[in-house]
Amino acid sequence: MVSVEMKGSIRWADADAAGRLHFPRMFEYFEDAEAELLRKIGYASSPEKRDHDFPRVHVDCQFKTVLSLGAPFWMVASIAHVGTTSLRFEYRVFADENKSVLACEGSMTVVALKDGKAVPVPQNLRDAIEREGKA
Numbered sequence: 001m002v003s004v005e006m007k008g009s010i011r012w013a014d015a016d017a018a019g020r021l022h023f024p025r026m027f028e029y030f031e032d033a034e035a036e037l038l039r040k041i042g043y044a045s046s047p048e049k050r051d052h053d054f055p056r057v058h059v060d061c062q063f064k065t066v067l068s069l070g071a072p073f074w075m076v077a078s079i080a081h082v083g084t085t086s087l088r089f090e091y092r093v094f095a096d097e098n099k100s101v102l103a104c105e106g107s108m109t110v111v112a113l114k115d116g117k118a119v120p121v122p123q124n125l126r127d128a129i130e131r132e133g134k135a
Contacts, residue, residue: 002132003078004036015069030091033077041128054110061106085118086111
């Protein structure tokens, strides 16, 4: 399984008036991890360098504990499943460096599109995922 670990902290712009993480911001952190995963396997994440689109078709997140303004967090993101036309990324966010306090967990499924139609996940992306998963 291909994965990356990232460290972050809750930024001012990402907190609500009570000083807690404003929930939709977690999806932006998930997207940061998605881009890092694609960089890790050597797959172009910028639209002008690829001929497929990857819109989100499902996202979810279950919050387990509060992340407050300035709080550090550690995220483990992975490509958990490669389907015929889709990829599922999974995310686990921890409130401590030892990764013993799970703050939230979620997933994001993207579908491969070309010319507006679902198509098989590009072979070069499959190959990159498989290659990195064996490393």
